[in-house]
Amino acid sequence: MAKQFNVALIGNPNTGKTSVFNRLTGLNQKVGNYPGITVEKKEGICKLDRGVKAHILDLPGTYSLNASSLDENVVIELMLNKNDKDYPDVAVVVCEIENLKRNLLLFTQIKDLGIPTILAINMSDRMKRKAISLDIEKLEERLETKIALISSRKNTGFDALKSLIANYKQISTKPCLDASVIAPEYFDQLRKTFPNQDLYKLWLVITQDVNFGKLDRNEFQGVGSFKTESKSNLKRLQQKETIKRYQFINEVLKETLEIDTANAKDFRSRLDRILTHKVWGYFIFFGILLLIFQAIFDWSGYPMDFIDESFASLSEWVKDTLPPGDFTNLLAEGVIAGLGGIVIFIPQIAFLFLFISVLEESGYMSRVVFLMDRVMRRFGLSGKSVVPLVSGTACAIPAVMATRNIENWKERLITILVTPFTTCSARLPVYLIIISLVIPEERVLGIFNLQGLTLMALYLLGFGAAIFSAYLLDKMLKIRSRSFFVIEMPNYKVPMPKNVLITVIEKTKSFVLGAGKIILAISIVLWVLASYGPGDFNNADEIVRQQNIGTSLTEEEIETEIASFKLEKSYIGILGKAIEPAVAPLGYDWKIGIAVISSFAAREVFVGTLATIYSVGSEEEETIKNRMAAEVIPGTNKPRFNFASGISLLLFYAFAMQCMSTLAIVKRETNSWKWPMWQLIGMSVIAYITALIAYQILN
Amino acid sequence: MPTIANLKKGERAIIKQFSIDLVPLKLLEMGCLPGNEVFLVQTAPFRDPLYLNINGSHLAIRKDTAAQIEIELIS
Numbered sequence: 104m105a106k107q108f109n110v111a112l113i114g115n116p117n118t119g120k121t122s123v124f125n126r127l128t129g130l131n132q133k134v135g136n137y138p139g140i141t142v143e144k145k146e147g148i149c150k151l152d153r154g155v156k157a158h159i160l161d162l163p164g165t166y167s168l169n170a171s172s173l174d175e176n177v178v179i180e181l182m183l184n185k186n187d188k189d190y191p192d193v194a195v196v197v198c199e200i201e202n203l204k205r206n207l208l209l210f211t212q213i214k215d216l217g218i219p220t221i222l223a224i225n226m227s228d229r230m231k232r233k234a235i236s237l238d239i240e241k242l243e244e245r246l247e248t249k250i251a252l253i254s255s256r257k258n259t260g261f262d263a264l265k266s267l268i269a270n271y272k273q274i275s276t277k278p279c280l281d282a283s284v285i286a287p288e289y290f291d292q293l294r295k296t297f298p299n300q301d302l303y304k305l306w307l308v309i310t311q312d313v314n315f316g317k318l319d320r321n322e323f324q325g326v327g328s329f330k331t332e333s334k335s336n337l338k339r340l341q342q343k344e345t346i347k348r349y350q351f352i353n354e355v356l357k358e359t360l361e362i363d364t365a366n367a368k369d370f371r372s373r374l375d376r377i378l379t380h381k382v383w384g385y386f387i388f389f390g391i392l393l394l395i396f397q398a399i400f401d402w403s404g405y406p407m408d409f410i411d412e413s414f415a416s417l418s419e420w421v422k423d424t425l426p427p428g429d430f431t432n433l434l435a436e437g438v439i440a441g442l443g444g445i446v447i448f449i450p451q452i453a454f455l456f457l458f459i460s461v462l463e464e465s466g467y468m469s470r471v472v473f474l475m476d477r478v479m480r481r482f483g484l485s486g487k488s489v490v491p492l493v494s495g496t497a498c499a500i501p502a503v504m505a506t507r508n509i510e511n512w513k514e515r516l517i518t519i520l521v522t523p524f525t526t527c528s529a530r531l532p533v534y535l536i537i538i539s540l541v542i543p544e545e546r547v548l549g550i551f552n553l554q555g556l557t558l559m560a561l562y563l564l565g566f567g568a569a570i571f572s573a574y575l576l577d578k579m580l581k582i583r584s585r586s587f588f589v590i591e592m593p594n595y596k597v598p599m600p601k602n603v604l605i606t607v608i609e610k611t612k613s614f615v616l617g618a619g620k621i622i623l624a625i626s627i628v629l630w631v632l633a634s635y636g637p638g639d640f641n642n643a644d645e646i647v648r649q650q651n652i653g654t655s656l657t658e659e660e661i662e663t664e665i666a667s668f669k670l671e672k673s674y675i676g677i678l679g680k681a682i683e684p685a686v687a688p689l690g691y692d693w694k695i696g697i698a699v700i701s702s703f704a705a706r707e708v709f710v711g712t713l714a715t716i717y718s719v720g721s722e723e724e725e726t727i728k729n730r731m732a733a734e735v736i737p738g739t740n741k742p743r744f745n746f747a748s749g750i751s752l753l754l755f756y757a758f759a760m761q762c763m764s765t766l767a768i769v770k771r772e773t774n775s776w777k778w779p780m781w782q783l784i785g786m787s788v789i790a791y792i793t794a795l796i797a798y799q800i801l802n
Numbered sequence: 803m804p805t806i807a808n809l810k811k812g813e814r815a816i817i818k819q820f821s822i823d824l825v826p827l828k829l830l831e832m833g834c835l836p837g838n839e840v841f842l843v844q845t846a847p848f849r850d851p852l853y854l855n856i857n858g859s860h861l862a863i864r865k866d867t868a869a870q871i872e873i874e875l876i877s
Contacts, residue, residue: 587826592860
């Protein structure tokens with residue numbers, strides 16, 4: 104059997120590179136992270152003829168080898184490191200037919216690295232409509248490469264591409280541009296100092312180290328000390344290089360590409376005139392947001408109820424079927440109750456990722472960035488902050504990562520700091536369950552559902568808090584950084600269902616698995632703490648019966664008394680009682696206090712924690728919601744979850760920074776513990792104070 | 803000399819020159835180089851940012867960056 108070889112997929116953003124990857128690998132792919140950084144790593148296997156398999160790596164989209172972000176840096180890091188296990192035997196540069204000129208810049212850079220480089224021209228199905236003609240043979244000759252004309256939408260040209268990949272050894276590795284034409288004297292000096300090195304690679308190492316100066320490259324030792332040029336001069340040389348490359352590309356395309364510009368007033372410009380309109384553009388954007396939220400709350404209610412009930416009956420079934428004992432109790436009361444708390448919001452997460460991925464894939468998100476830039480700048484943010492703020496409604500973790508393409512450090516930092524205020528899907532289960540307990544199911548003005556409006560208000564509160572704190576941070580932070588803003592406005596595309604589906608499945612899966620582990624661990628710990636205790640705990644039966652001698656309680660009532668006595672004397676009860684004074688002014692008892700504290704690992708733990716604590720205390724199998732509704736303040740008939748304590752809880756969850764994973768990501772992205780710590784302290788203080796005020800006024 | 807920030811819708815221009823320190827490399831790599839053609843596609847409120855077609859690429863930049871890039875009108 105032939106040895107598996109490495110293929111790297113490289114290309115500009117918006118060239119459909121990921122759909123080419125999906126076509127080549129099918130579902131035979133896995134998504135992980137590059138070691139030590141949070142850049143997503145997508146790899147897969149492509150089956151070629153005669154049992155040969157190619158390992159395909161989908162590198163982050165980049166406009167050039169000169170990296171300006173962490174994502175783009177991954178590309179150059181790999182391409183300069185021959186010892187990396189993923190170092191490609193062959194590179195496939197994906198271009199888009201309508202942006203061939205710009206896309207070819209990256210192609211010439213990759214080819215100059217001396218790797219066999221195949222050119223895959225995507226979206227070839229648009230050629231006829233756009234009256235574009237291309238002389239492939241001549242282009243192959245001029246670029247000294249092999250070209251595959253493909254369309255991932257129509258699934259054409261992939262057999263040809265695969266056979267080019269299989270025969271990569273026949274492709275010339277001659278560079279497009281002789282690097283020394285950039286600055287003959289400078290490169291002469293380089294050549295003399297490092298006689299055995301490739302000049303272009305040396306040049307890349309020098310210019311990259313200016314931006315990312317932390318790189319250790321065995322092969323290029325000593326290059327760091329070779330800096331005879333100032334930063335500004337190096338940039339001038341980079342400009343010269345870019346000009347030289349474009350000269351070459353223009354020359355080549357003049358001979359091979361023909362575009363009939365007569366039909367310039369096409370679909371794109373007509374759609375742009377409406378979607379980026381000074382008035383209608385904003386109406387449409389807010390209309391779309393409204394539609395998305397409405398859809399999520401309406402549609403996901405049904406599967407959520409179903410999941411809640413299924414887990415309640417599963418837990419009951421386990422209790423009835425397995426022999427009674429500690430293990431069965433742990434399974435039924437700890438594990439299943441805890442897992443139910445996470446599985447329940449798969450529908451919402453899936454819907455959110457679905458909408459966000461459609462907005463991104465269609466090219467609409469760039470228009471929103473364009474429309475919002477000026478407004479957002481007033482609050483110290485960038486137009487590009489819209490993407491993190493909108494995707495923050497799914498989860499703050501990918502949202503914080505999505506800030507990477509914000510060029511200005513101050514704008515990026517503020518975006519990272521305020522993004523966790525947006526209502527992420529982990530807050531949703533908490534909101535939904537509390538709203539259904541404390542807000543009456545009424546209609547306002549005959550049409551609006553009061554519970555729905557409350558939820559909407561909480562979302563607005565989240566956005567408002569983000570924008571307002573951004574404004575304050577902008578005034579407070581004294582960071583000077585140059586404000587650059589460049590965004591490509593890609594062509595509109597109908598999103599491909601397969602791409603959207605893969606994104607939704609991947610993101611939901613990693614979210615649920617990630618959160619699932621934490622929740623599982625916490626619910627087991629909680630169950631153990633709630634099921635065992637010191638001293639009086641073990642004599643609960645005796646003590647309670649002793650106390651109730653002479654009272655007229657039925658056997659059943661005594662059982663309930665014993666259960667709640669046990670819970671109070673258990674380890675978790677002792678712990679909870681200790682923190683009760685801190686949460687009592689907010690209207691919470693010790694059980695809610697425990698749930699709030701454990702939520703600092705992850706918010707969604709709240710429902711699971713309460714489910715675990717309550718199910719330990721009761722014999723009946725019921726849904727989480729019914730158990731919560733049945734809780735009363737001891738000595739009264741007042742429900743524990745009433746309007747005042749409910750609102751206080753909602754506000755607390757709206758503002759508090761309760762997510763370890765987000766803090767970890769913020770630490771990585773800002774490269775210091777300072778910012779996540781400020782985030783944790785600042786947000787928690789705001790949460791505590793607002794919840795306190797709300798409860799004291801309402802009660 | 804007029805800059806991209808002065809462009810009106812429908813006008814075409816050729817990029818003349820700019821100070822390399824005030825314009826990001828990324829913009830150059832996307833085709834914003836002396837000699838290339840530019841026209842205005844759309845503006846956001848207050849003419850900021852500007853949605854441009856430079857050298858066949860569609861991109862948006864802020865007004866302050868656009869004001870650094872000198873142009874010469876054609877047509």
